[in-house]
Amino acid sequence: MAISDGAALNRWRLVLGKEAEGSMPLRDLRLSRMDDALDFLYSREQGEDVRQGPGGSGASSPSVAHWLSEVRTLFPKETAEVLQRHALDRYQLTELLSDREVLESMEPNQALLETVLSLKHMMKGTVLETARRIVDKVVRELTKKMEQQVRTSALGKLDRSSRSSVPSIRNLDFKRTVRANLSHYDLENRRLVLEKVHFNGRVKRYNPWQVILCVDESGSMMSSIIHSAVMAGIFAKMPMLDTKLVIFDTSVVDLSGYVDDPVQALMSIQLGGGTDIAGALRYCESLITKPHRTMVVLVSDLCEGGPKQNLYGVSRDIIESGAKLIALTALDESATPAYDRSVGQTLADLGAWVGAMTPGRLADFMAQVMRG
Numbered sequence: 001m002a003i004s005d006g007a008a009l010n011r012w013r014l015v016l017g018k019e020a021e022g023s024m025p026l027r028d029l030r031l032s033r034m035d036d037a038l039d040f041l042y043s044r045e046q047g048e049d050v051r052q053g054p055g056g057s058g059a060s061s062p063s064v065a066h067w068l069s070e071v072r073t074l075f076p077k078e079t080a081e082v083l084q085r086h087a088l089d090r091y092q093l094t095e096l097l098s099d100r101e102v103l104e105s106m107e108p109n110q111a112l113l114e115t116v117l118s119l120k121h122m123m124k125g126t127v128l129e130t131a132r133r134i135v136d137k138v139v140r141e142l143t144k145k146m147e148q149q150v151r152t153s154a155l156g157k158l159d160r161s162s163r164s165s166v167p168s169i170r171n172l173d174f175k176r177t178v179r180a181n182l183s184h185y186d187l188e189n190r191r192l193v194l195e196k197v198h199f200n201g202r203v204k205r206y207n208p209w210q211v212i213l214c215v216d217e218s219g220s221m222m223s224s225i226i227h228s229a230v231m232a233g234i235f236a237k238m239p240m241l242d243t244k245l246v247i248f249d250t251s252v253v254d255l256s257g258y259v260d261d262p263v264q265a266l267m268s269i270q271l272g273g274g275t276d277i278a279g280a281l282r283y284c285e286s287l288i289t290k291p292h293r294t295m296v297v298l299v300s301d302l303c304e305g306g307p308k309q310n311l312y313g314v315s316r317d318i319i320e321s322g323a324k325l326i327a328l329t330a331l332d333e334s335a336t337p338a339y340d341r342s343v344g345q346t347l348a349d350l351g352a353w354v355g356a357m358t359p360g361r362l363a364d365f366m367a368q369v370m371r372g
Helices: 005-016 030-045 049-050 062-073 076-090 098-104 110-122 125-151 154-158 173-182 219-236 262-267 276-285 308-320 341-350 359-371
Strands: 209-216 241-248 252-254 296-301 324-331 351-357
Touching: 005 030, 030 062, 030 076, 062 110, 076 219, 098 125, 098 173, 110 125, 110 219, 125 154, 125 219, 125 252, 125 359, 154 359, 209 219, 209 276, 209 359, 219 241, 219 262, 219 296, 219 324, 219 359, 241 276, 241 308, 252 276, 262 276, 296 359, 308 324, 308 341, 324 359, 341 351, 341 359, 351 359
Parallel strands: 209 241, 209 296, 296 324, 324 351
Antiparallel strands: 241 252
């Protein structure tokens, strides 16, 4: 059988569903996962009894979250949107949107965070409040993990604002020491008893580098959006960095006012819509004040919705100004990119750095740029 014939049979098997398993088995794990995802939704056409099976009690709420995650992972964006719309409109699969207790019962993790961010525009009231708490919990866990990666990176070694254990008077953190020991104030003798003394590393707080994170908010970039928002919050704490955060689709939203609050930044995104990378970069160009000490970090799959020549033009302008243009096709723990390789190659030819990175690798790369 030709490969094309096998692919056609697989497509027909997915259309016909599990009832055709005996005569047309699926032997590929990914296709089997797709089959399970389609069956979870469309077996409802045959009624609840058929879908649940003997002794069944219906799909559990965690399986709804798992199904949404599988749909985003396994199917193209357009197909995933159709499946999600069918789930909500045709089959009223609204547990995640309307039941606070269901949402609270789920394990907060990045997969659930992605689901919440995908559907938050349909939530309201106590459900939305619960969703925000989930976002906050997962973001705090991600921040803790990623801060450790940054501290051990070359960028972390450049950050002399970190605490120092060297007991030198010129490194004394006076304000933090006083705050930490206020509970030990001796009222009778009217003196502060120091049980713990804190020291700073010696830091130069002038002439910081400007970092502009420009993030594509299309649904396919969800994991990278989350990591970008968290990284912006970490960068905002580093005195040698002046950090801006910009998100875009066909419009541009400057979230620099929330750069130190990744939860609010994530709750502000609106997934979907077209993509105007050129317009976003043109806005970022307007934020540049010190070109030779600026990094514009574009996080995008580079699937430009407008004329590509506009994208190449603004990219050339940024690079020729002396600023560094870094096009990250993925920014997450797996750093597995899916992007327009033709656009990526053209940007690289113009002088941009193009590739996928983990957060720790980005911190190392930024340190290399700053060291010259």
